[in-house]
């Protein structure tokens with residue numbers, strides 16, 4: 001494996017901004033992952049793993065350590081009677097995994113179709129959409145401990161999944177090389193999410209995993225920018241989870257605000273709705289950066305923008321939300337090279 005120096009990272013991300021990696025390695029096997037981790041460890045350099053770059057903001061000054069581009073691919077499906085086990089390399093495309101499941105008529109991830117990113121990114125982030133979440137089908141992940149170089153496995157019970165977070169996000173020293181998913185041949189598909197229910201009412205075919213995946217992709221195509229010359233990382237912010245009393249007070253002030261009470265006494269509120277109806281910020285722009293007209297949780301960046309401009313814009317949006325609602329919103333997109 002060759003280690004390259006000063007490799008621009010912006011083209012490897014969907015936002016398309018930011019600087020270069022001091023050292024850069026592409027790992028196509030678990031042995032190459034181990035090699036890259038050893039390179040960083042021996043030189044006491046910080047190591048950051050990049051998947052498809054669909055949820056990261058690279059700082060303009062770049063990354064002064066080692067960036068490992070995860071390229072361990074391969075997807076296999078094993079039949080287990082009424083279930084199946086799907087094993088995917090950490091660098092496989094998430095949507096190829098959805099296609100493989102569809103091809104074998106397996107349920108469990110069809111509602112997660114069309115999400116850009118890698119398999120490991122999907123697990124780190126515990127991707128969720130249209131009522132489904134990766135945590136429900138995750139079985140285990142093979143990982144390499146970057147501090148010791150040893151291989152181990154993190155099972156479902158230890159994976160600590162919650163809304164857009166996981167054990168892997170909290171412990172980035174463990175580098176995922178492979179993920180195993182448990183899927184089923186028979187299931188009652190979840191078609192309850194508003195956008196999906198609308199498609200159903202309009203007669204969209206939704207019986208098989210492949211049909212559901214196709215419908216979900218069509219819904220997503222309308223919600224996310226597809227233009228050349230523009231970058232995006234999907235939802236830039238998380239939907240806030242706040243004390244229920246605060247959510248109820250906001251719903252009183254802003255009738256129509258979607259709130260989703262949880263068992264822990266808190267409630268999730270729709271930030272897209274607040275940005276749209278409470279703050280009228282749809283399409284709000286500062287130079288080359290704006291909130292997308294179809295989905296204001298999504299930040300869109302024209303090519304040539306800087307990471308600093310994206311960062312300043314996100315701060316300005318957060319300040320406006322805080323002033324209007326008292327909510328301190330959190331980012332979903334990770335700033336690369338910064339460990340929280």
Ligand code: EPU
Nearest residue numbers: 129130131234235237238239270272273276294295296297
């Ligand atoms: N809404 C508006 N105006 C808009 C758009 C939406 O008022 O312009 C309101 C609607 O009431 C709608 C609600 O906001 O019912 C929620 O919108 P949407 O269904 O688009 O979902 P979301 O909560 O904004 C989340 C995920 C998305 C995922 C969608 C679909 C987060 C941070 N985002 O968005 O995930 O695709 O649900 O399930 O949880 C991502 O994480 O990058 C991502 C794109």
